[in-house]
Amino acid sequence: MASRPEKLLLLDTASLYFRAFYGVPDKVRAADGTSVNAVRGLLDMIAKLVSTYGPTRVVACWDDDWRPAWRVELLPSYKAHRVVEAVSTGPDREETPDPLLAQIPLIREALAVLGIPVVGAAEHEADDVIGTLATAADVPVDIVTGDRDLFQLIDDDHHVRIVYTARGMSNLELVDDAVVVSKYGIHAAQYADFAVLRGDPSDGLPGVAGIGEKSAAALLTAHGDLDGILTAAEAGTGGTPAQRAKILAAADYLAVAPTVVRVVRDLDLDVPDDELHPLDDHRLAAANALAEKWNLGSSMTRALAALPH
Structure with missing residues (x-):
């Protein structure tokens, strides 16, 4: 050994x-x-x-x-x-x-x-x-x-x-x-933010309504992390208008969920x-x-x- x-x-x-x-x-x-x-x-x-x-x-x-x-x-x-x-x-x-x-x-x-x-x-x-x-x-x-x-x-x-x-x-x-x-x-380093966006019913994690795996991956690819996605949405430049509206509507959830999900x-x-x-x-x-x-x-x-x- x-x-x-x-x-x-x-x-x-x-x-x-x-x-x-x-x-x-x-x-x-x-x-x-x-x-x-x-x-x-x-x-x-x-x-x-x-x-x-x-x-x-x-x-x-x-x-x-x-x-x-x-x-x-x-x-x-x-x-x-x-x-x-x-x-x-x-x-x-x-x-x-x-x-x-x-x-x-x-x-x-x-x-x-x-x-x-x-x-x-x-x-x-x-x-x-x-x-x-x-x-x-x-x-x-x-x-x-x-x-x-x-x-x-x-x-x-x-x-x-x-x-x-x-x-x-x-x-x-x-x-x-x-x-x-x-x-x-x-990337693996983005997985926690990905889980926050997509949600996970097995953990009681609701995710952002209307944002699935593909949308979450595309947003993270474009903006790097959750902070980047939120900043872009607030500036009116992140994703489609519908996606921006969904992200902004979920602001309260997105303020707390990362602390719950991150190990x-x-x-x-x-x-x-x-x-x-x-x-x-x-x-x-x-x-x-x-x-x-x-x-x-x-x-x-x-x-x-x-x-x-």
Whole structure:
């Protein structure tokens, strides 16, 4: 492992364990009947990712707050459709099936025995943790996610790319700036502004009414960024008269949405040792004991085999 070039693998953990839960049949359970499909699926994902991309460091980035109040205050519709019926005595809870909720503590245990640190930040999402770690990294970074919002972090100059899981783990896609250009007609650095303009129903992001992907890409190509588009619209020179009217009508939304959409890159994070250390007897015994207790079987075996020994 020491001979491999340094590389940091950042896991958008919730994105992966949701995919595992829905993608792995709930046939094999623990002795007490607990579902373990998300745990087993995540272990298989880690095995494939480590074997395929050869990282020397791995961090499981965590949603300490999946819907931060400061984002909701700016844009109340943000992820609103994912909220379980509001409980006045506590924070919003994301709609998560009970069999998956029950597996989350076990997922954290499994990551611990593999030596993969879990890193979150109060009042921030995993995206913000990923953005901070990727921006600060002094080695190449692969970000594993099914969330297009993180395309904004792609940076060819600093060797930051996305391992995109949207088509499944058997069809992983490496996304760099050229891929973003080919898909959307804009550069990765423009992706946050592109998402603001186009909108994203999956995040409760309304976008600018009447501005779709092609219009958003054309405006960004012509004016560089959202500030340039607004300046041109106010001057009566940006896009068609209809587009200018739509942009100006959405001024209140455009004043707040960029802060909601842009990933935070400067959190003060306490990151434990993220190096993939060779397995010792103690960790191997702990991993095998966890696997036996929870019937993780071949999934844990594959994850362990992918780690340095």
